[in-house]
Amino acid sequence: MKLKALVKYKKFVERINDALTKNDNIVRKNEYLIAVGEQAAEFKKARYGPRAEKMDDNWQAWIKDIEDDVGDDWATVRNLNIQRIKDLEKGTTQPEYAFAVHFRLHGELERLKFANAIDRFVFPDGKTFAEKYHTPVFKWVDERELPLRPTFPEKIELADSYQRGRPEFKDVKSALLEGTSNSVSHTVAVHGAGGYGKTAIAEEICLDPEIRKVFPGGIYWLEFGIIERGGGTSDPRFISEEEAVSQMLIAQYSESNESERSIGSVQEFCSQLPENDDKVLIIADGLWIESQYRWMKGVPAHITVLFTTRNKRLLGSTSVRVRGLSTEAAQSLVSHGVKKLSIAETKRLQSICRRFNGWPLLLAMANRKFKYLQRENFSVDKIFERFEVFLESGHIDGWDDPKLTVIGYQEKQRTLVRYSIESSINAVLSFEQRTLLLSLAVFEESEHFNSFFISEYWRKIFLLEKFDVTFSDLWVLETLDLMNDFCFFKEYEPETGLFSFYDEIFLHIISLCPTKKWSAYSKMHDAIMKNETVPQAFLDLLAKIYEVERSLEGD
Missing domain, CATH: 1.10.10 (Arc Repressor Mutant, subunit A)
Structure with missing residues (x-):
């Protein structure tokens, strides 16, 4: 159970203050301060007993719980310390602290009778706040009934060598921004062969400050894809919609009970977001088959969907095809983080990079190999020779390098390339x-x-x-x-x-x-x-x- 403020603190103060200041009744406002002071003393005694010096910690814990509900103008409630409680008892504090205590008493259900007593003093017809405005100030609710807080993926990190700002990234970003003006849900697809950077472009979109500003309702990352069985020799299993939603909740709500919610579909997840017009972006990575795609037809109008796929049959009206890197971008990727090259070495590397056909996956592996061999004191000339031998050999599935002594490194390289290509073969x-x-x-x-x-x-x-x-x-x-x-x-x-x-x-x-x-x-x-x-x-x-x-x- 969670205590939720149904009335923002600012609105509460406006309504109480309005009732007190009608006809500039100064005496009535002073009486209000005394009434609150009396109830504050009762509250302190009943709630905390003689250990009133611990009040500050308790106030802060309460404020943390309701911070999202109280609203922007809640500094007074947050700063209500034990000294101000004592000043209220003496009738020597300012009115805003009386409002804060009055609001606080409504949040202590076992002390609600004290809050209601003050309400009846405030309102001429003797009604409580809940009776006058047909809603209580606070209510205990099941946390599962509360809207999910807007969140953004925080564990996404692009590699330092990643070539930011690719033309495809700019096209995807432009399509997303243009789509936010529509009155219907908008879908953008990123498609291309395995290892060409579809996921990386989606991650770059997710981290882009302008995109985050345009989608204040949150960005939610759904990881679909496939799970290969038996080393790729038997039929793979496609990750379901329910699994993708569950993993997203764990990743993006790991510090709260919201991660434990049982949500079986994207549509159900959308229904638990706040009911407002804040734009929301859902990123669905690795869609293979139609069953992973069907949920898009039911998303609300304020939600935009960006998805990555190799399957052209899933493409809609707006799609961006990811192609190989330019020779310049490929050279920047392969040489990232290595020692400075001479003019002759740079030209030779440029020639080598053209032969990689702009495939980002293989270029990133070449960059890691380059840095590793430099750490092992190989000369640039020897490293380039290995690249050229590799390219001549046609062994696209890994670096055939018997001198590579890092245990498991070569196998990881081969597994990476094999998975990228064979996942399509086995899945389709x-x-x-x-x-x-x-x-x-x-x-x-x-x-x-x-x-x-x-x-x-x-x-x-x-x-x-x-x-x-x-x-x-x-x-x-x-x-x-x-x-x-x-x-x-x-x-x-x-x-x-x-x-x-x-x-x-x-x-x-x-x-x-x-x-x-x-x-x-x-x-x-x-x-x-x-x-x-x-x-x-x-x-x-x-x-x-x-x-x-x-x-x-x-x-």
Whole structure:
């Protein structure tokens, strides 16, 4: 239970003072001071007994509890100390302290009769404050019935190396600010491939002072996303709306009982915010599927929603696509926090950064590697050599560095990249679609694929794998559309049938494809390219290999 002031202190004083000063009745006001003084003495005696010197601590505790309810003009109540109580008893204090004690007595329900006695003296018709204005000054209420306090995420921190002010950030901020003038709820989407900085842009928005000023009703961070099972080998689980709300309450109301509220949906959460027109921003990070998205249709008009996603099918009228960093921004990121470079070293780094294709995730890893190797006294020339070897190797899933001695560091790097790319693969694609995706590993890097050729190529793999799904050209196009919707492709032109992967995604596909199957896929690819029929003996042999592999997997 919590004591809540239903009447602001300033409004209480205005109403009492108005009743006392009608016709400039000075005598009546003096009598009021005496009446309050008598009740203050009773209050002190009943509440605190002989230990009146402890009054100050108790006053402060009470003030802290009701600070949000009392209103802006509450300094007098806060400063009401034991000396002023004694002055009230003697009738030698100023009227504002009498108002404060009178207000305070209303907040002590066991002393409410004393407050009501003063009320009846104040109002000529002998009514109490609650009777005259049809509401009590204070009321005990269940905390769960109180509106949630406006809050802002306080644990979000951007990395020092993060490139603030990206063009996409400016576009998102502009869209949010423009949307606040609407009379209906407004939604802005940030979309793009994994590791391109969607979440970081949302975090930068969350920390922006102008955004916080525009949304005084609070900013609430809902963490959606997926939880992979079995190291990504089995179906992932999508974080539910209820889970996201629960985690937000724990994170943003950790210092109060509000974090313990049982709220099952975003709509229910919105209903527990204060009933006013203060603008509210909800940030939903990592939406994958429609069930994580449906709640947006029911948010009130004063609430704006910003969400991040890889799924183009969730996009509305206002969306911002996150692309790679410019060469200049990439160079700033990789060189952040390292020792000053010479002009020649700067030019060489610029050349290296162009080859990272602006992928923020990989660039941030390069920056951490750069700083680590400098601490290990590697020369800049040697560090750049390692970068160049890495880029030539095409091992996009991690830094192949046997001299890297930090335990677990290399594995963490690989896990980070693998999760960023494979989360899309595991979350979106069926087993058949995943297999066919990996079969593209035999193609040349950065090649533009032709969907008509791919359809013929996949048809033969279908026969070998003996999939239960019915193969058709339409099924191929639907699969490609799905991959495009979840940002696998850098370019996609359904009319011409041409598409190309992001380089880092394609390199990861190559690293995932099993060696035996890569050899088989490669022969099939070459045969189709030469417009030749794949020999039946080869197909029979390949079928036996697959059958053995499947039996081993079953064991």
